[in-house]
Amino acid sequence: MATMRLEIITAERVVYSEEVSVLVAPGIDGELGILPHHAPLLTVLQPGEMRVVKDGEESFIAVSGGFLEVLGNKVIILADTAERAEEIDSARAEEAMKRAQERVQSRSADMDLERALMALRRSQARLKVAQRRRRATPGSSG
Ligand code: ATP
16 A cells, blocks of 8 residues: 655654555645645644554544645644644643633633634644544443
8 A cells, every 4th residue: 555654743752753544634724635645735734633544544643733744755744732642631631621711711801812712722632632542442432
């Protein structure tokens, strides 16, 4: 099966670096599907879930935003933050979501709505990806 190199990098670390056959990422204008030998592309990501297929197996990675570049059968994602499903602390994400919801609802004059909404979307993306992990765990179905 055809593959491409996928590298997901933040300022802190390399989150993911593998040969994959499919990538679906949250592009700024909607879901973006990338297959091997895709045409060159540079685009912006929004907070959400990335889906990758490697050796026929699906896995999920949360991303908070960043840039995606396709060049020469390689996809490089420079992410603000990114976590593989198994790395996500769900309790932390739930607390972050509650804090952000309270901030948005407070409507106080010094509240930065854009910032609060972005925090809300980051936490929701992490919770969504963490749920995928639970569903994918053997024996936890039903
Ligand atoms: P919090 O308020 O919980 O810090 P946040 O959305 O403000 O959430 P970020 O600034 O996006 O956090 O991320 C800071 C660092 O913490 C990054 O390295 C990110 O990958 C990591 N991180 C944030 N939330 C989680 C989480 N729920 N599980 C694992 N790592 C996380």
